[in-house]
Amino acid sequence: MDALLIVFASGLISLFAAFAKKPWLVVGSAMAGLLAAIIVIIGQLQTGKAFFDFLKYEGLAFDQVALLFSLAICVLTLLIVGIGYERFKENPVHTGEYIGLLLFSATGAMIMTAYTDMFMFFLGLEILSIPIYVMAGSNKADVRSSEASLKYFLTGSFATGVFLFGLAWVYGATGTFKLQEIQLKIQEMDTLSPILMIGVLLIMASFIFKVGAAPFHFWSPDVYDGAPPAVTGFMASVVKIAAFFAFLKMFAFCFGRGELYDFWKGALVVMIVITLFVGNLSALRQVKFKRLLAYSSITHVGYTLLLFVSQGDVAGTLWFYMFSYGFSIVGIIAVAIAVNDSEDRIEGLRGLGKRNPFLAIVGIVALLSLAGIPPTSGFFAKYILFSSAWENASWLVIIALINSGISIYYYLKVLVTIASPAEQEQEKIKLSPLTIAVLTIALVGMLGFSFILPFLY
């Protein structure tokens, strides 16, 4: 709760700081707020005490797991604000809005990690989504950005409608919004009511939409491509963490009863397979960097969905996976921002090794981590994910492994483009100290996260 308030407050402060027309002031207050939130969360994880304990609102419960996910959200938001700063400050009038909106969206994400009733969940979802609709269109001069914004808004609000519709069915079947009571009611039912089943399916559809899995993935390449890179990074990392954890909580906790599980598992398994193949096969022939990233992210959603059919410490696995995925996304997005190719071609990355060796190393490590090649944390995360799913669905894991094999092609293609020399001499890329600091954190995260992890447990 403390961290939530801090992030919200610093969002407000950065909005007002924008009146000074000094971008560094905005970014400074935002980063200070996020840092404070991170420190508070770590403190709360260790002591178990919150300062604003008296504000205990029933709809939100920041337990250990919710705190861990909030931590991931704050850290990744911090990194993304850091790498996005160079772009945001190009337009000093609006810097405050961009960064403020990012922070508000992060607030929504944190609410989604801690919700205990569906009402709060819906609020969190909306607080998360609406700023992103705006952010996706923040590049007003670019037609594609406006297109992305409109597309995301229309389809996104439609998905929200579907979610509400499903929620209404579930409410009809159980008569409550509270997670615990829903779970209890479902356990007590003699036979599952069809009303509930319809509701669960509709909720699942909206979830699949929000994380961008096939067959509801069509918005994501366009939106990823059109939105400013930092927003793309935010969508690929923070939004996914929140959506995945929130729905995992809902499905594993509320809808986990045997027959119901078997019911939605069937639908989900089919979608996992489709998602993996659609994401990978479409990515093979992409020539645009961010579109490639979008399809690769669809594939990663497919891997992550395996968690819904796994057993063991599912939340912990999700946390580790999304965290390490987030680090790679930060690295990749930083490359996209620094290269600043208006046409966003993969070929534009050619010669990056000469233009800025550090950036090239970050990019290469990030790609290796996305592809799941040891010793990056992406590999360990993928391994833990797959091994937790093996018992329940070993054939799905094998399909996922085959897809890892396919995906290596396009990651490798980008990787060698970065490593190859350019035809003509290109100007060097200068990185600001802030970007270098953020990238160093991301690099350490990608290479060393899995090595630090045992000490955190």
Add this chain to the structure above:
Amino acid sequence: MALLLFILPVFFALSVLIIPKQGVRAYGIIGSLAVLGVVIACMMQYNNDGTVHLFVNQPWLAGITMSFGYDGISLIMLLLTAVLVPLVLVSNFKNELAENRLFTSMVFFMQLGLIGVFISMDGLWFYVFWEITLIPIFLISWWFGAPERKAALMKFFIYTFVGSLAMLAALIGIKVNAPSFYIEDLKAVVFTSKTACWLALGFFLAFAIKIPVFPFHTWQPDTYTKSPMAGTMLLSGIMLKMALYGMIRWMIPLFPEAVACLQWPVIILATIGVVYGAVIAIKQKDMKRVFAFASMSHVGLIAAAIMVWDFDALSGSMVQIVNHGLVAVGLFLAVEIIERRTGTRNLNDLGGFAKQAPKFAFWFAALAFASVSVPLTSGFIGEFLMLKGLVQFDMIVGIVAGTTLILGAVYTFRAYQLSMYGPVTRDQFADLHWSELLVLAVIIIAVVILGVYPALITDFVNPSLKIVLETISTPSGL
């Protein structure tokens, strides 16, 4: 002490990046010699009782353990790595490549991966290091290889990566039944022979692609030809040996139940590879391709001999692993020497160098003899023991595999004769540079010493092999 095996390569790989250009050559060689020193020190400490000496053993994350250690088999592989890396660097001495910081750094990363493979006693770490080796070798070949290398290298990377994924699937499959990835825990799992076959197949796919066993070899000749000389040396000298080592250490001890169903198919495929590689090598024009196929033929024989899973055959294959590592590096250096001076590897355009470069002719001939395993070279001991095992296993397989001795002589001496004898084709052909001479001499001397006194290897390896063999029942019982 043994931790230096990790620390030194990482240290040199990173520090070489900030060394001034003139110093890179010497720095690389000093670094690789330092690693060699550590390996020798480890060998001195090892009391040769055949057991695995763990120097780190701690539980880590999600059932993965930090278990690193070595026994006789690992030590011989480590020694091979530690000897070959300085040889590769020295043989590059005259090239501009040796000045390249990135190149030297990648060689050290490669060494790190190889060392890791040989001392990991934990399934997942084995996999991790196995994959780590892939990236530096890919980048070395990508950056410094022949102009039309790209398609071949993509194929190489994807091919081997997909093979490794099969191994990962098998590892996950076995881990589900075991408390941790520690090798003894994995060995303790008992499977029905059907499951064991599937899981062992996952391992075999990864190894078969790396070795390469027929019909998984299609990446190999192109990758060898398109890689720079150092890359080819690393690939054929050490990287193939990872897979052979993996068969001895992991595949069969983990799935003894699978030997029954895999033994025949693997031996047949490997034997086909022996003959197929040799026959194709005879017809090649490109000298590097000759030795690429030759390498496939030689390692096919080792793979077949390992699958026989007989004490003598295993012992012989360890000798042959060392021998092939040394000889392959030497042969590719010989090709490189010719290419450096004439700009071509096409056998039809070459000839007559024996007159112009007698020193080179002598050492190349010695290498050719070592390659065809004449007595008094270590290849003889190795091939003799392996063929003995194969003949005992099945007479026909033994005879077919035995043709390698004849075919090997044909392609090796054909390449030698076409390049060294005949009418003089070039106005001048400079004789060996001291760095080239050094590498060739070290290799030949080592091969002859091991040929006269193979106990240097077998004394080290045999106790460990005995233990590996004892942990599973004899093949006749399977």
